[in-house]
Amino acid sequence: MNPSIKGIATVALALLLTNPVAALPQKTNQPVTVAKSQPSKDTLIVPGERVGPITRTTTKQDLVKLFGASHLVDKTISGPEGMGSFAATQVNLNQGRSLLVVWNDNTRTKPLDVRNLGSAWKTREGIGVGTPLSELRKKLGDFKLYGLAWDYGGTILLDSSRLSRYQGKLILRVNADPNAAQKYPNDYQAVSGDSTFSSSNTHWKPLGIRLAEIIVALNPSQ
Template sequence: MKLSIKGITIATLALLLNYSATPAIALPQQIDRSFIIAKSQPLTDTLIVPGERVGPVTRTTTKQDLVKLFGASRLVDKTISGAEGIGSFAATQVNLKQGRSLLIVWSDRTRTKPLDVRNLGYAWKTREGIGIGTPLSELRRKLGNFKLFGLAWDYSGTILLDSSRLSKYQGKLILRVDAAPNAAEKYPNDYQAVSGDGTFSSSNPHWKPLGVRLAEIIVVLNPGES
């Protein structure tokens, strides 16, 4: 029996939140060289539409499409490991300036169908204005009072969207918050009070001094492809 958080299995969440990328080593490219033309205009579409697209990257985007969109010089192929080092997945890093970089994880080795998009820079935002660095207070204004996992474990700070106003994004969007880098040392009692594998309300007063902000966004484009 698979455990799940309403719309996404724990196994899938483990893949999405627990992975390690190999060093950024470019792999041999097998693509039509006529498409290797870097775009002269900067990327302006930085909208996240959960389950549909991240800017120009959609559910049907392929590696060759990325070359057309961004130019081969901005792409680095990687392999990332699944939870606890089990399994591996093809990925492509897109290196863009001004907080626009992103990583596409593919559902197979052919790099023709994206599983998800992650490692998003600060320029990427949902229609609600949610992006990397959004503070917990603003998340509460946009999502209402919601529940999230405690800090300092595998699913640290993962927001349970089904308990929020954005429940429509459940299974399509993963949001994870984290405390400020020195929070555990400065406020050990508060930090400990909202740590561990339980769930906590976003209105819990122990969050307030910890400088909690959105630390990770994963946009799932083709659920169940892993």
């Protein structure tokens, strides 16, 4: 197991910049009133830095200001393999922009990571949930990844890719089509388990491999 990947995954690792808003129409010679700003649809992921306006210093109260309390749901999530629990806040937005902020502790003042990102979120390279394996190989080169069907299944080893600079800042995990194991059992078994495989392995091809999860580390544990 790559230690940095397991470390981030254990605590693990999201949104919307404020749009400039045009001034409201006013009568001549009267002061201009600027409309209250609203979150934009900016969905840029900058690994290790931000997901939209969510940065390393964003707090729960900041989320309320950014998105409104009605869009937030506090919860507690379990760590991988059931180890530990973490405070989290779900941000419910439309058009594939929802996400989950995982906090350092119950004060909800320091984000560990952002995860459960909707399909609208993309890195500068255009990588997002749903990106097929063929496109990932164009952007990352021929990389290595863990086999399917276990807790860290499908996790890409970024240090073996063109995006090695994101190591420790970003987790990318792929998965197969829901019925792939039944339709192509031999291929599925050939790339399953706690081993690493090349992205060029021919057994991936019939399985409909796509990016299933993105975790953006903001304040990874030491």
